[in-house]
Amino acid sequence: MLDIRLIRExxxxxxxxxxxxxADTEAIDIVLKFDELRRKIETEVSAMRNQRxxxxxxxxxxxxxxxxxxxxxxxxxxxxxxxQSEEELNRLNTEQRTLMLTIPNLPLxxxxxxxxxxxxxxxxxxxxxxxxxxxxxxxxxxxxxxxILDIERGVKISGSRFYVLKAxxxxxxxxxxxxxxxxxxxEQGYTEIYPPFVVKRECLIGTAQLPKFEDNLYHDIEDDFxxxxxxEVPVTNLHRDEILDGxxxxxxxxAYTPCFRREKMSAGxxxxxxxxxxxxxxxxxxxxxxxxxxxxxxxxxxxNAEDLCAKLEIPYRVVKxxxxxxxxxxxxQYDLEMHAPACGDSPKGEWLEVxxxxxxxxxxxxxxxxxxxxxxxxxxxxxxxxxxxxxxLPRVMIAILENYQNEDGSVTIPQVLxxxxxxxxxxxxx
RNA sequence: GGAGAGAUGGCUGAGUGGUCGAAAGCGGCCGCCUGCUAAGCGGUUGUAGGGGUGUUAAGCUCUUACCCCGGGUUCGAAUCCCGGUCUCUCCGCCA
Numbered sequence: 001m002l003d004i005r006l007i008r009e010x011x012x013x014x015x016x017x018x019x020x021x022x023a024d025t026e027a028i029d030i031v032l033k034f035d036e037l038r039r040k041i042e043t044e045v046s047a048m049r050n051q052r053x054x055x056x057x058x059x060x061x062x063x064x065x066x067x068x069x070x071x072x073x074x075x076x077x078x079x080x081x082x083x084q085s086e087e088e089l090n091r092l093n094t095e096q097r098t099l100m101l102t103i104p105n106l107p108l109x110x111x112x113x114x115x116x117x118x119x120x121x122x123x124x125x126x127x128x129x130x131x132x133x134x135x136x137x138x139x140x141x142x143x144x145x146x147x148i149l150d151i152e153r154g155v156k157i158s159g160s161r162f163y164v165l166k167a168x169x170x171x172x173x174x175x176x177x178x179x180x181x182x183x184x185x186x187e188q189g190y191t192e193i194y195p196p197f198v199v200k201r202e203c204l205i206g207t208a209q210l211p212k213f214e215d216n217l218y219h220d221i222e223d224d225f226x227x228x229x230x231x232e233v234p235v236t237n238l239h240r241d242e243i244l245d246g247x248x249x250x251x252x253x254x255a256y257t258p259c260f261r262r263e264k265m266s267a268g269x270x271x272x273x274x275x276x277x278x279x280x281x282x283x284x285x286x287x288x289x290x291x292x293x294x295x296x297x298x299x300x301x302x303x304n305a306e307d308l309c310a311k312l313e314i315p316y317r318v319v320k321x322x323x324x325x326x327x328x329x330x331x332x333q334y335d336l337e338m339h340a341p342a343c344g345d346s347p348k349g350e351w352l353e354v355x356x357x358x359x360x361x362x363x364x365x366x367x368x369x370x371x372x373x374x375x376x377x378x379x380x381x382x383x384x385x386x387x388x389x390x391x392x393l394p395r396v397m398i399a400i401l402e403n404y405q406n407e408d409g410s411v412t413i414p415q416v417l418x419x420x421x422x423x424x425x426x427x428x429x430x
Numbered sequence: 431g432g433a434g435a436g437a438u439g440g441c442u443g444a445g446u447g448g449u450c451g452a453a454a455g456c457g458g459c460c461g462c463c464u465g466c467u468a469a470g471c472g473g474u475u476g477u478a479g480g481g482g483u484g485u486u487a488a489g490c491u492c493u494u495a496c497c498c499c500g501g502g503u504u505c506g507a508a509u510c511c512c513g514g515u516c517u518c519u520c521c522g523c524c525a
Binding site for chain 1: 440448449458459460475477479480481488492493494495504505506
């Protein structure tokens, strides 16, 4: 959520930021109108309440029963007026908040201009796309050929966009998860978290999936549980409604969770293979830090994710996302994309997003009411939150199956994963 | 799932209609004292919103709301009533 004071005092800057994202600016004018009216009524209500509080105190001290009764009547009338204004005030408060929750975070000045994917900036490419002495097969052929991926049965049991990993396919994914976590925890200093995979609605408001992106979430109506679309949600919300001690910061967490997405917004996209499913696994890093450190923390977050790509020895690139393509709630975003030689429509293969690393500023902290004190006794402030995948499993699986495939249909296991696969070095047809 | 108990400030814990934004203790902060340490003494110490003043600063000041959440009764609610949530104990069930 943006700071209402920022909107109040610098509406033109806010609108300019929204325009860079191709977002609507009329919400700003509406919010400002609400805000003005809201403050006016709030002042009135406060004054009336004050009058009532004073009056009630006096009634308590009055001896004369007649005078007492007449004051009571007076106060009763005042009470009715207060109730009316309170109702109005409540309405304005909720309406203003509801609207505020739909306004996206503003891009930082260094975020490149642009309105879609094609305007993103590739900042560096590490390793060249691999060339093969034979025509590389797409992962769905590699995987089904080895009988480690079963898309048809996934569809049979759960519908489209579900798949089954089998035998060494399942083991490979499990090895990746464990290795990712080990690197983040043992080499990079993150604290591992095992969170619930369903959360309350407030959590999703906190990290800004709700109210705007309800369409993309699975929801259990009976208990009002929401299945997590990313570990960002439960992990960031660990500290919802808390005032942290500044000496605890930065907090650096990592969590593995399945992620559940309805993918309504991507209907028809990426239907082939395992690139975009309703359920996928991901290891996610989450940081909560002091505002002044958040850009360095973003750099190290990105470096931590990149480290995994590099160690897997798969070509990847770093993409700076433009203002029009960044997500709703961040203020700057970098994506990591691994190369998959046989995926997609182009003979050159496709760059697959395996990680998205973002700095959210205090946007989520405001929504989730996460605060900290720089020192004991100081005023609470909003910290910055960040998160980044480290990494998303299906795309890494794709990249491994396609990059490490051999002409005979087998797949070489990346060096770093072998000790997580009992020393196995190649996946062959059983 | 059944029965009972409970939810008060950073923590412990008092408070059953006005004198309560809330005793007391602990902790924190500031100062004093002390050769060091330990102890001692004094003061201070919740969050959020709005108004005024001030350079849209610091600050000062007035005020409102908040004693789990939401309603209700009342001139007035931490306190009474209703609904809900959560926690604990016991029983049941269970990977």
